[in-house]
Amino acid sequence: MTPRWHPFDIVLRVLAERLDGCQPSHDLRAVLGSQGIDWAGVVGQASGQYVLAALAAALRDLDLAGALDPDLRDFLAAVYAANVERNHKLQD
Numbered sequence: 001m002t003p004r005w006h007p008f009d010i011v012l013r014v015l016a017e018r019l020d021g022c023q024p025s026h027d028l029r030a031v032l033g034s035q036g037i038d039w040a041g042v043v044g045q046a047s048g049q050y051v052l053a054a055l056a057a058a059l060r061d062l063d064l065a066g067a068l069d070p071d072l073r074d075f076l077a078a079v080y081a082a083n084v085e086r087n088h089k090l091q092d
Contacts, residue, residue: 005031007041011055018058032064039072053083 010031017028031037046052056076059065065073 004036004038005034007038007045008049010037010042011046011049011051014055014058014062014064015051018062022061024062024064028062029064029067032067039069043072043075053079056080057083 013028013031017024042055043052046055056065056079059068059076060080065076068076
C-alpha cells in the first residue's frame with residue numbers, strides 16, 4: 001500500500017530539500033512520484049501558508065517540475081513567472 005502524504009508534509013519536504021541544495025534526495029523523488037499525493041491539497045496548503053511561489057521555485061530549482069501533471073506544471077510555472085515579475089517591479 002502506498003503511504004498517503006499530508007499536503008503540509010509535501011510542502012515542507014520540498015522547501016527543506018531546496019534549502020539544503022539543488023539536488024533532491026532519492027526519497028523526495030520517490031515521494032513525488034507516488035500516487036498518494038493530493039496535489040490540490042498541496043497547492044492549497046502552500047497558498048494558505050503564503051509559500052506557493054517558493055514551492056513553485058523549489059520544484060523548478062530541484063528539477064522536479066517535469067514529473068508533475070502538465071496542468072499543474074503550467075500553473076506552477078505561471079505562479080513562478082508572476083512572482084518574478086512582481087519582484088522585478090518591487091526592485092524598480
